[in-house]
Amino acid sequence: MRVLPTKLEHPWEIAFDPDGYLWITERTGKRVTRVNPGEPIPYFKTTNRYRDLAISADGRTFYIITDNDNYTQDPSGMPTQKLENPGTILEFTYAGDA
Numbered sequence: 001m002r003v004l005p006t007k008l009e010h011p012w013e014i015a016f017d018p019d020g021y022l023w024i025t026e027r028t029g030k031r032v033t034r035v036n037p038g039e040p041i042p043y044f045k046t047t048n049r050y051r052d053l054a055i056s057a058d059g060r061t062f063y064i065i066t067d068n069d070n071y072t073q074d075p076s077g078m079p080t081q082k083l084e085n086p087g088t089i090l091e092f093t094y095a096g097d098a
Contacts (some may be wrong), residue, residue, distance in 0.1 A: 017059035025050035
């Protein structure tokens with residue numbers, strides 16, 4: 001058994017991309033994280049509460065369902081009821097590591 005990074009906030013959905021990376025949505029962390037052998041790398045950080053995740057066959061396009069729940073935190077960590085895209089399917093394009 002191998003323990004993967006555990007600095008995740010309420011992990012919700014996991015998916016593998018074609019290169020074998022594990023991607024995780026975080027419901028209360030409001031981000032999508034790619035798990036590497038070392039530390040997790042957060043991507044697509046917003047005030048949304050992420051739910052389900054699907055990755056295209058080429059590993060570049062991500063479809064993420066957001067929650068309708070109106071309690072979250074803003075980028076500074078303060079409570080807010082303002083979600084950027086409540087109850088929607090978002091499409092993100094992964095352009096590689098910066």
